[in-house]
Amino acid sequence: MWDAVVIGAGVTGSAVARYLSRYRAKVLVVEKSEDVCTGTSKANSAIVHAGYDAKNGSLMAKYNLEGSLMMEDLSKELDFPYDRCGSLVVCLSEADRPTLEKLYENGVKNGVKGLEIVERDRLVEMEPNISDDAVAALYAPTGAIICPFLFTIALAENAAENGVEFRFDTEVKSIGRTGDGVFKLVTDKGEILTKTVVNAAGVYADFFHNMMCEKKIRITPRKGEYLLLDHEAEGFVRHTIFQLPGKFGKGVLVSPTVHKNVIVGPTANDIDDREGTNTTASGLAEVMEKSARALKNVPVRKTITSFAGLRAHEDGHEFIVEESKENPGFFDAAGIESPGLSSAPAIGKAVAEMVKARLKLEEDPSFKATRKGIVHAAELSIEERNELIKKNPAYGQIICRCENVSEGEIIDAIRRPLGAKSLDGVKRRVRAGMGRCQAGFCSPRVMEILARELGKDQSEVTKSGGESRIIVGEIKDKW
Amino acid sequence: MEQYNVVIIGGGPAGLAAAKAAYDEGERSILILERDSLLGGILNQCIHNGFGLHTFKEELTGPEYAKRFEDEVRARGIECRLNTMVMDLSSDKTVTAMNRTDGMFQIRAKAVVLAMGCRERSRGALNIPGYRPAGIYSAGTAQRLVNIEGYMPGRKVVILGSGDIGLIMARRMTLEGAEVQVVAELMPYSGGLKRNIVQCLDDYGIPLKLSHTVVDIEGKERVTGVTIAEVDSKNKPIPGTEEHYDCDTLLLSCGLIPENELSRGAGVEISPVTNGPKVNERLETSIPGVFAAGNVLHVHDLVDYVSEEAADAGRNAAAYVREGNAPETENGTAVTFEGGIRYTVPSTVDTEKMKDLMTVRFRVGSVMKDRIVKVYANGEEIFKKKRRIMAPGEMEEVLLRKTELQKFGGLKTLKIKVEEA
Numbered sequence: 001m002w003d004a005v006v007i008g009a010g011v012t013g014s015a016v017a018r019y020l021s022r023y024r025a026k027v028l029v030v031e032k033s034e035d036v037c038t039g040t041s042k043a044n045s046a047i048v049h050a051g052y053d054a055k056n057g058s059l060m061a062k063y064n065l066e067g068s069l070m071m072e073d074l075s076k077e078l079d080f081p082y083d084r085c086g087s088l089v090v091c092l093s094e095a096d097r098p099t100l101e102k103l104y105e106n107g108v109k110n111g112v113k114g115l116e117i118v119e120r121d122r123l124v125e126m127e128p129n130i131s132d133d134a135v136a137a138l139y140a141p142t143g144a145i146i147c148p149f150l151f152t153i154a155l156a157e158n159a160a161e162n163g164v165e166f167r168f169d170t171e172v173k174s175i176g177r178t179g180d181g182v183f184k185l186v187t188d189k190g191e192i193l194t195k196t197v198v199n200a201a202g203v204y205a206d207f208f209h210n211m212m213c214e215k216k217i218r219i220t221p222r223k224g225e226y227l228l229l230d231h232e233a234e235g236f237v238r239h240t241i242f243q244l245p246g247k248f249g250k251g252v253l254v255s256p257t258v259h260k261n262v263i264v265g266p267t268a269n270d271i272d273d274r275e276g277t278n279t280t281a282s283g284l285a286e287v288m289e290k291s292a293r294a295l296k297n298v299p300v301r302k303t304i305t306s307f308a309g310l311r312a313h314e315d316g317h318e319f320i321v322e323e324s325k326e327n328p329g330f331f332d333a334a335g336i337e338s339p340g341l342s343s344a345p346a347i348g349k350a351v352a353e354m355v356k357a358r359l360k361l362e363e364d365p366s367f368k369a370t371r372k373g374i375v376h377a378a379e380l381s382i383e384e385r386n387e388l389i390k391k392n393p394a395y396g397q398i399i400c401r402c403e404n405v406s407e408g409e410i411i412d413a414i415r416r417p418l419g420a421k422s423l424d425g426v427k428r429r430v431r432a433g434m435g436r437c438q439a440g441f442c443s444p445r446v447m448e449i450l451a452r453e454l455g456k457d458q459s460e461v462t463k464s465g466g467e468s469r470i471i472v473g474e475i476k477d478k479w
Numbered sequence: 480m481e482q483y484n485v486v487i488i489g490g491g492p493a494g495l496a497a498a499k500a501a502y503d504e505g506e507r508s509i510l511i512l513e514r515d516s517l518l519g520g521i522l523n524q525c526i527h528n529g530f531g532l533h534t535f536k537e538e539l540t541g542p543e544y545a546k547r548f549e550d551e552v553r554a555r556g557i558e559c560r561l562n563t564m565v566m567d568l569s570s571d572k573t574v575t576a577m578n579r580t581d582g583m584f585q586i587r588a589k590a591v592v593l594a595m596g597c598r599e600r601s602r603g604a605l606n607i608p609g610y611r612p613a614g615i616y617s618a619g620t621a622q623r624l625v626n627i628e629g630y631m632p633g634r635k636v637v638i639l640g641s642g643d644i645g646l647i648m649a650r651r652m653t654l655e656g657a658e659v660q661v662v663a664e665l666m667p668y669s670g671g672l673k674r675n676i677v678q679c680l681d682d683y684g685i686p687l688k689l690s691h692t693v694v695d696i697e698g699k700e701r702v703t704g705v706t707i708a709e710v711d712s713k714n715k716p717i718p719g720t721e722e723h724y725d726c727d728t729l730l731l732s733c734g735l736i737p738e739n740e741l742s743r744g745a746g747v748e749i750s751p752v753t754n755g756p757k758v759n760e761r762l763e764t765s766i767p768g769v770f771a772a773g774n775v776l777h778v779h780d781l782v783d784y785v786s787e788e789a790a791d792a793g794r795n796a797a798a799y800v801r802e803g804n805a806p807e808t809e810n811g812t813a814v815t816f817e818g819g820i821r822y823t824v825p826s827t828v829d830t831e832k833m834k835d836l837m838t839v840r841f842r843v844g845s846v847m848k849d850r851i852v853k854v855y856a857n858g859e860e861i862f863k864k865k866r867r868i869m870a871p872g873e874m875e876e877v878l879l880r881k882t883e884l885q886k887f888g889g890l891k892t893l894k895i896k897v898e899e900a
Contacts, residue, residue, distance in 0.1 A: 227606075228603070232743075275699055277610065277611075277699075278608065278609050278610040278695075278696075278697075279608045280608050281608045281716070283608070284608060303603060303604060303606060304603045304604060305601070305602075305604075306603060306606055306608075307611065382575075382583045382585075385577070385582065385583045386582035386583055389577075389579065389582040389583070393579035393580065394579070396577050396578050396579040396580070396581075396582055396583070397562065397578070397579050398514065398564035398566075398577065401514065401564065402740075404566065436598075436601070436604075437598045437599070437601060438601035438602065438603050438604075439620075440598060440599050440601060440617045440619065441598065441620075443620060444620065444623050444624055444627075444628055448628075458628070459630070462613065463612070463700075464700070465700075466700045467700040467701050468612060468613035468700040468701055469613060469701065470632070471624060471630040471631060471632055472631050472632070472633055472634055472727065473630070473631045473634075474629055474630055474631065475625055475630065475631055475655050476655055476656065477629065
């Protein structure tokens with residue numbers, strides 16, 4: 001019998017697990033994919049919003065601000081990249097200035113510190129590539145960027161190190177109650193009994209909510225398409241550049257990433273398919289077109305990849321973070337769309353505290369709040385690097401030449417708790433295959449390392465679990 | 480810090496030919512840095528024949544061709560460090576490299592030959608819409624899986640792009656029992672060699688659809704199908720022309736990009752047309768003493784020309800070490816071009832410093848029939864040759880004689896022009 005079962009190992013579920021792991025409790029996370037961070041959490045803008053946008057008084061506003069304030073310390077505790085580069089919401093027409101002022105006021109009401117409206121002259125100094133149409137912008141110095149993969153992985157790893165168990169490739173089919181306040185989860189890998197359930201199922205959260213709650217919710221996958229630009233585009237923007245919704249509708253953002261790329265997007269299209277993460281010609285064209293409004297000469301020709309993510313948009317456009325009234329012990333973390341990534345630490349903490357209150361959990365004195373990430377060898381000095389190579393020569397062997405990732409880093413990514421099991425798993429942890437050749441050179445090498453480390457045949461190595469095998473057999477000469 | 484006179488970055492065909500030629504020019508302090516575990520570069524996975532017709536007057540496979548050069552390099556006792564990745568090149572020619580045994584180390588070079596080759600354009604750079612499942616490979620990655628690792632990347636294949644590697648892989652996959660259904664090419668002409676279209680597609684009945692591209696990729700885990708469509712003159716898909724193919728594999732052969740990350744880091748000036756360094760008549764980049772040759776300079780069709788060009792670069796690097804940095808004369812004469820030429824290598828010529836016979840290589844931007852290539856010096860025609868057909872997929876060259884150019888006293892203009900015959 002588990003004390004708590006978290007459904008979903010995205011950023012929200014992993015955050016809940018991490019904050020629950022500070023208590024004495026038996027906690028399990030079940031995830032239908034082969035790894036953490038494979039749904040909404042992996043394909044988004046990678047932004048920590050300052051918190052001026054959400055409607056004052058909403059849960060979105062509350063958790064966004066709290067999350068934004070927690071994020072920097074958390075990035076040090078859990079060793080994931082965070083950069084408070086600041087953000088600018090650019091106003092492209094004098095006619096839209098009242099909207100800009102309203103946004104400023106909303107931000108102040110929400111408690112966001114340091115907000116100011118900057119006029120064109122200063123804006124041009126801050127962002128030399130800003131559009132000639134830009135008249136002013138809302139500057140939020142607390143806006144930041146993070147790596148959503150490493151953030152989620154850090155939360156999950158820390159939870160695992162503190163005793164939380166993770167079961168991957170395990171899909172929850174239904175939730176029911178047995179007598180005496182116990183929940184029964186039916187999965188494709190058998191039944192699970194637990195005292196409490198946390199629903200952090202992203203675009204599927206309404207399924208589980210509606211099984212347990214009278215008041216139904218509806219989540220619509222809202223697709224966002226993105227372009228990711230090469231390192232050569234680094235420095236094109238210094239801040240996250242948003243467009244103020246105005247006469248052109250809602251624009252797209254252009255932002256630096258913590259890995260020195262530039263991200264451009266997203267679109268927003270409601271779709272039916274909850275796995276519909278395909279990009280479309282029209283979507284990619286829209287991203288290019290809209291990005292050109294706030295900035296001049298966006299280097300979209302430097303695109304190295306494009307992708308789409310699905311936001312878990314609930315009809316009420318509000319986070320649902322609460323315990324069910326009909327079924328105490330069932331907790332929702334549903335409707336977590338933007339600013340969900342920014343809010344994750346705050347939501348995780350809040351839900352963990354609700355579970356704690358329900359189960360009257362005690363603090364676990366052995367809880368370890370810190371976690372060390374995979375060494376990023378490319379950032380070390382020559383001396384530090386040589387020290388590392390002397391201890392383990394695998395750090396001297398570059399596998400991914402675009403992102404300068406060594407074999408040592410890849411092996412660590414595979415061997416550590418909740419280690420990588422697929423090419424994408426390796427990619428999200430150490431960036432092998434994330435660069436400009438998009439795994440052309442390194443994928444055969446990474447397959448070899450994965451097969452060796454996991455004791456598998458190369459034919460069993462997958463891109464991202466399931467049936468995503470890279471090779472289908474051997475050539476004739478080998479038969 | 481270790482010192483070498485000539486450091487060659489890359490031990491593929493360009494690096495090997497450069498090393499051999501530098502040695503034969505009298506240079507003895509030469510070091511080749513190669514990131515792979517063996518010399519020969521991408522030739523090792525090119526197990527088909529057709530290499531060496533120009534150089535050796537016989538048809539060799541890629542590994543055989545590489546072996547000939549490797550043997551020459553080994554016979555000369557030239558030092559090679561394998562499994563060694565060059566991490567950085569600085570403008571003062573300090574090379575920072577790394578391997579398992581030596582860790583990270585630095586070398587001061589008097590001259591450097593850039594011979595890093597090229598990489599394939601990826602699906603992301605092509606912005607092909609659709610899902611991102613397993614089963615999408617660049618043709619070269621598939622070639623490595625099949626020819627080096629012995630694995631089949633798929634059974635039912637669609638190929639986008641008719642670059643040479645894609646054509647070669649169409650045949651290779653067919654011979655291994657895969658069904659290659661179609662090769663779609665965005666442009667109205669193939670980017671590959673004519674002989675490869677005949678020998679790799681026509682001979683196996685594989686259709687080549689020009690002016691077609693992939694407009695959708697299906698399959699959430701593994702590719703299950705792709706949709707191709709015809710494109711208009713602006714390369715935009717024409718609605719209503721979509722054709723669906725069930726397949727488990729999409730191979731991409733949509734162009735090669737010189738790998739100049741190190742060159743850029745050092746501050747070498749890069750041509751936006753070739754994506755390779757701008758070089759003078761000695762194949763020297765904008766940094767004196769840094770030379771470039773092979774696919775890092777501009778993408779070649781035939782390895783024979785890579786070897787030839789790289790040998791020049793190697794000799795010039797040795798001469799640079801011997802003679803030191805010659806006092807800067809004028810910058811040389813810019814090579815201009817007209818009539819559909821996209822670029823020339825070199826882009827400037829100094830008649831004092833050029834060798835007696837110099838090859839200027841170039842490519843045209845579209846298929847042209849019945850043309851004459853003419854060279855004009857100071858406006859006067861000094862060379863011409865007839866070309867029945869010229870295509871973007873086939874590199875062109877003209878030979879320039881030093882004596883001929885020096886006749887003019889001072890060479891003010893040098894123009895290569897493609898004219899109608």
